[in-house]
Amino acid sequence: MADDTTLLPDPRDTLQHVFGFPDFRGVQRQVVDRVLNGQSTLAVMPTGAGKSLTYQLPAVMLEGTCIVISPLIALMHDQLRSARANGVRAATLTSADADWRETMDAFRAGTLDLLYVAPERASQPQFLDFLTSAPVALFAIDEAHCVSEWGHDFRPDYRGLRPLLDSFPEVPRLALTATADHHTRGDILTQLGIPEDGLIVAGFDRPNIRYTIRHRDNPVRQIARLMEDEPGPGIVYAPTRRKVEDMAVKLAAATGRDVLPYHAGLPPEERAANQAAFVASEDMVIVATVAFGMGIDKPDVRFVAHAGIPKSIEAYYQETGRAGRDGDPSQAVMFWGAEDFAIARQRLGEMGDARQEGERKRLDALAALVETPACRRAILLRHFGEDPPEQCGNCDNCLAPPEVIDATELARKLLSAVYRTGQTFGFGHIQKVLVGMEDERVRQRGHDNLSVFGIVEREEAPLLQPLVHTLKAHGVLVQTEHNGLALGGAARAILLGEKPVSIARPPARSRSRGKRASQDANPVGNPLFEALRTLRREMAEQAGVPPYVIFHDAVLREMALSSPSSLSEMGRISGVGQKKLDAYGDAFLAVIRQY
Known part of the structure; x- marks a missing residue:
């Protein structure tokens, strides 16, 4: 383990060569430097800020394997595809993997940069024995708020990680989350044995997301209008399995779009197929319970709609954060009813006294967000301890202030x-x-x-x-x-x-639509951009990966705008690393030359 970053090459060189980015964003460099110096860290970074890069890049640079602890198999496999596409030597060790023997042999041979495992496996004594058979460079704990009973998504298996981490006192720990308030952050530091000076908070603002909250009158009609405005992929959260299936059928009929359901009651093979179809699609909408999403790293989701209230502001922030991970304009729209709060408050009465007070505060905070005539984003950011401007200019109340x-x-x-x-x-x-x-x-x-x-x-x-x-x-x-x-x-x-x-004052009913948030995000109608998307789609189908694993929309947009004439020019586009340039550069150049 290096304790001096001067012994290692400049991480920006690795960033450019492997991942294709000219420089770090936000606090990425701070986090990476701490990891390379062997220091344990809790990084609170908003979705889309590049959390996975903060452990993938050190994993490439350091000797040994980075062990990534992640809560869902789907999330691991999604990140696995993206890491391998950049030439990172990665594998997963899950109950869904038939090649587990080869993965274990690769770890022992020291030929893995990244190994993804679930907390259930990581907390077992036999896994500790396995890790002693080869050097470990880093422990990365993703979705770290799951370790805290104060978090909105507590997972008991995360509590069992501390003995594993303490067995490797020289190996740094990197905990990552997008959603942790002040109390939850303190609990994560304590539970994972990270010093207080290891906390890095990047801020919670997602300026590319437009927040809109409306009273629910006819949710199918309201969401169908949103789908007309937003032709890209979208997620609709419905409160029950029955409503998920009902809404999926009605939205498909109302819009003519591909709309699929997702909930825990579907047969596993249908659930997996629907998720895979959504991840691979460039325009599909999926209607789901809140179980859907943590396992999805799809960057081009253009809208997230709630057909009822979420559990808390933390849950709302995380669920809406699945929109616009690529940084392009996106929408988060909630349609709520007073009965949602009535049901939630009835459930409060069924809880034990210990949980009741905390959950009541969360519900009151959510009610304040829903009912405010002021800036929605300011309410969200203040909840996470920030001091935002009074107006953001990109929420419904800022764009059309109510009386x-x-x-x-x-x-x-x-x-x-x-x-x-x-x-x-x-x-x-x-x-x-x-x-x-x-x-x-x-x-x-x-x-x-x-x-x-x-x-x-x-x-x-x-x-x-x-x-x-x-x-x-x-x-x-x-x-x-x-x-x-x-x-x-x-x-x-x-x-x-x-x-x-x-x-x-309730707004007057109107059938007029606002300009959609992502209207100018992509040059749809530009023949070159459409041709590049077609090539990407064909390559993705051939490789059996989602289109965004080849290149994000932002990369194709830059290709269409700059029209590179050589591989070296294409390599200067942000998001085009050496492995992708070698694999796809000539094919994309050939299309560009036709225009």
Whole structure:
């Protein structure tokens, strides 16, 4: 293990020669230098910031094998393809690999740069014995937030890694995650034995993603419109398996696009086939439960849509982060309903006291994101401890600022009506009482004689529905077993005039569309760009890999714009390393010369 980077060549030379990049991005160089110096590190880097390069590059430069601990087989195989395409000697050791004997022999012979394993295997005593048979250069722990009980995606097997790491005290540890708040970061450092001065936080901003949050009225129609605006690949998250399958069928019928379902209840072979088809496609949409995505390193996902609320802001950040990993403009759109929060708050009551408080805070934070009339990105970044500008210019509220209304008095009227009618009736009945509509049910129960009957003016009435959504999201109104409304949370403080309530005025319904986020990302319609994409598709099919493993869209875009006339000129394009230049350069040059 080198303890002085001066003993090694300049990592930028390896970066250019192997990976085809002229220089490091963001904090990559800081992380790589620490690894090359033998220092353990926790790197918190946003999705798309190039986390895998921070261990792949040292793995090529250092003597011995880098052991990468990763939570999903699909993710390992995806990264394996990309590493091998750059000429990195990589292998996986999983239950899905028939060549495990050859992989173990290659490790013992010292001919592997990278070896990917799951935490379940890495925490076994026999794996420790195996690792003593050859030099280990580095332990890279991917998705490191899984080690923390404070994280949103806790995996107990990650807790068993410490004995393995401690058995190799001279080998540095590199923990990587895109989603860890302040508390979770501290827990990761403790659990993996990384010193506090080993923390590098790159920031959480993904400026290429446009965030939009809308109330859900007809999710199939709303997502179909999004698909019309965004012709590239997309992921739609639905809350249940039944809704996944139903929505996949309806979206395919509504748009004519290829749309496939993905959830844990599908037969394994169908699930694997659907995932493989999506990864290889340049325009497919997959409808999935949140189980889908961590195993996907597909860079060209142009949109992520949620047909319901995620579990938390951390989960939302991670799920939306699957859009635009290539850095091109992309969209993250959430369609939510008040019933989502009602169901989530009911589940809180079923949890033990220890978890309940933390989960309630997460749900409140999510409600604040959904309901804010201010910048969505600022709310997200503040949640992770950053100090962003007040406006980002690339979320729905910044692009079309909503009118904010003081709804405190209207909220007091609404809550009074809920209380005086007995906290058993649904919104429809409460609304009739408040606007003074005398139907038989209202008269029968004597609600036309209440002091709250008819106290809402005609111009205020359209605000009742969005106000109910807001109060439900914050737990001020809770849904009863029979879908009635009851008071909860801060209802008393609002009724007493101690807590103000504001809401954003609902936008007028319109069929006009905004300019799509990725409209100018690729020169679609440019004959050369389309020809390069066609060649890439043919090569990918022949090699049995997704098109992006050959080259990203950004590389093809640069080829179409600069039209290199020689291999040396093509080699100067970012993302074209020596192995790819040798393998594909002549074929792409031949197409460019035709134009």
